[in-house]
Amino acid sequence: MAIVKPSLARGTRDFGPELMAKRKYIFNILESAFRKYGFLPFETPAMENLSTLTGKYGEEGDRLIFKILNSGDYLGEVSLQQFETAKADGSxxxxxxxxxxxxxxxxxxxxxxxxxMNRGSLNFPFKRYQMQPVWRADRPQKGRYREFYQCDADVIGSTSLQHEAELIALYVEAFQKLGLRNFTVxxxxxxxxxxxxxxLGLSGGEQALATPLDKLDKVGAEVVKAELLEAGASTTALDGFFELLAQSSSPNTLAQLCGWLGxxxxxxxxAEMEQVWQLLEALQVDTSKVRFDMTLARGLDYYTGTIVEVVTHEVAMGSIGGGGRYDKLTGIFGVDGLSGVGVSFGAERIMDVMEQLQLFPGHIYHACDVLxxxxxxxxxxxxxxxVARLRAAGVGVEWYSEGNKLKKAFAYAEAKHIPYLAIIGEEEAKTDTVALKNLAAGTQEIMASSQLSQQFIRA
RNA sequence: GUGGAUGUAGCUCAGCUGGUUAGAGCGCUAGUUUGUGGCACUAGAGGUCGCCGGUUCGAACCCGGUCUUUCACCCCA
Structure with a gap:
């Protein structure tokens, strides 16, 4: 077989032990936060029927779904006419x-x-958390991968705004636990x-508003204004609206918007916004981290009520979390009347942000206690x-196998961040002792083998 | 999906207008030190110059294509 130069598929990455330690650190914090709010673990298959996915994410989203080629003679069933038609509409x-x-x-x-599928056997409101990879056929950039992990918490089967408030509370709590300070929900x-x-007089309905509005902070008011004009907005109404937008960072935005709308x-x-806000305060959430933002739109088609997004101000990065309420998602699968609301943490981006801000504590990557x-x-x-004696006492031990060079053992332990080295030579074997060296401190102590595990249990 | 940039040793990068055996720092290996590392010194290994093709007497360098990474757009975690 021809030798292939090893390489990764575009937009994907490997996770070596050091990255895994960091990812697990994030996942553990998120997981304990999820459980604290009553969510239970849950997983689904990596692949779904294509029909399950198409039409849920908007036109742009459909294009970004990774399709799996059918097995076998997948061209056999395709007629020449179908082929020509497909060719004509750009595949x-x-x-x-x-x-x-x-x-x-x-x-x-x-x-x-x-x-x-399982509505008959579920206990509603059904709350689950899920931490699994998702795939998007997007063009990769910094902080944008084709395979990345999302960590979601959703509750389906309740229209209560309590859940909105609790999920926002969860966001604030989890991001603070991760060490982020300067972020906004x-x-x-x-x-x-x-x-x-x-x-505004837009003919295209809310989508005609949402798409231009969403990029306001990026392209500026003038561009958005032009796009809305083109979509049929009246000039006078537009002026009033942009007056509001110009001061959309003020705490009165909500009241002003409502005044303008009537x-x-x-x-x-x-009423919904106000109730969520009241609940947040009653839940003692740090509301300085939460802001009403009338320019937030979110691309996904399925949101119908409250929408949220988390951004960090400490590093340049897209949103690190997002979510909202969706009333009709199960309706597409033939089950009406089950409203859901959920939030998503973008694990990959959170990891990149924490990396840049050096928010990972030093102790998370160490293989075991002693070499x-x-x-x-x-x-x-x-x-x-x-070795056996230490392990029996519950101490994490690695037994070095490569030769008699103490120097190499030092380097090895250091690379794996193992804090202690237990040295055994002729003298130690004879007297049933061990020379235990603390690598960071450089101190060394001779002790009986039987005493050794005490060192670690104390520490 | 559209447009721009990038790609040289494990890592970070030099390499003058195309001209013999492509360099540095860090890292790695061995030794100075046959049982005590993080310092220093000495020696050494390691590169199809992303890949394919073209121009040329001659290409890391010029041209085309392709892949990767990256920036903007689109969209998004």
């Missing part, structure tokens, strides 16, 4: 002919699929969009006894 209809499975694009849709409500679009039109989303080293074969049985 769009072709995937449907040769692919019926795809890699999951997010964790929410598979979860909704599960709930719809942006909150908005999709129910504002229809009345705003109507007042009490009747704004009544529902306003046992013996000089020659004649001491190996004594060393084995020491």
């Amino acid at each position: 769009r209809s072709f995937t449907g002919l040769v692919s019926e499975k795809a890699l999951r694009y997010d964790l929410t849709v598979p979860f909704a699929r599960f709930v719809a 942006r909150v908005n409500n999709r129910k504002f969009f229809a009345p705003i679009a109507q007042k 009490e009747e039109a704004a009544a529902l989303p306003k 046992v080293f013996h000089f020659s074969e004649s001491e190996s049985l004594h060393a084995a006894a020491v």
Whole structure:
């Protein structure tokens, strides 16, 4: 077989022991936060039926789904006419002919699929957390991968705004536990969009508003204004709206927006926002980390109510978390009346942010407590006894196997961040002792083998 | 998916307008020190110059394609 130069598929990465230590550190913090709020673990397959995924993420999203080619003679069933048609529409209809499975694009849709399938046997409101990779056929950039982990917490089967408030509380708590200080949970409500679009006179409905609005902070007011004009907005209404946007960082934004819309039109989303806010305060959430942001839109089609997104101000990075309420997601699978709400943590980006801010504590990467080293074969049985004795006492031990060079054992232990080296030579074997060296301090002590485990149990 | 940049030793990078055996620092290996590292000194190993093709007497260097990474757009975690 030809030798292939080893390489990674585009947009993917390996996780060596050091990165794994960091990822597990993040996952452990998130997991304990999830459990603290009553969420239970849950997983779904990496691949779903293509029909489960398409149409849930918007047109752009559909394009980014990784499709899996059918097995066998997948071209045999395709007629020449179908082929020509597909060729004419830029291959769009072709995937449907040769692919019926795809890699999951997010964790929410598979979860909704599960709930719809198992509604009879679930205990509602059903709360689950899920930490698994998702795949997107996007063009990779910094902080943007084609395979990345999401950590989601969702509750399906309740319309209570308690869940919105609790999930925001969870966000604030988890990010603070991870060590992030300067971050904001942006909150908005999709129910504002229809009345705003109507007042502006947009023909395309709320989506015509959401897409341009979402990129306001990026492209600036003028560009957004131009796009909305093109979408049919009236000039006078637009001026009023941008006056609001110009001061959208003020704490009165919500009231101003509602004033502009009129009490009747704004009544529902306003009431929801206010209730969520009251609950946040009652839950003693640090609301300085939470901000109403009328420019937040979010791309995914399925959100219907409260939407949230988390950004950090300490490093340049896209959002590190996002979520919202979706009323009709299970409806697509034939089960109406099950509203859901959830949040997602972008593990990969959180990891990149924490890396840059050096938020990982130093102790998370160490293989075990002690490396046992013996000089020659004649001491190996004594060393084995020491190893066994330590492990029996619950101490993490690695037994060095490469030769008689103490120097190399030092380097090895250091590379794996093992704090202690237990040295066994002729003299130690004879007297049933061990020379225990603390690598960081450089101190060394001769002690009886039987006393050795005490050192670690104390520490 | 569209446009721009990038790619030289394990890592970070030199390499003058194309000209013989492609360099440095760090790291690695061995030794000074046959049982005590993190310092110093000495020696050494390691490169199809991303890949494929073209121009040329001659290409790491010029041209085309391709892949990777990266930036902007799009979108998003």
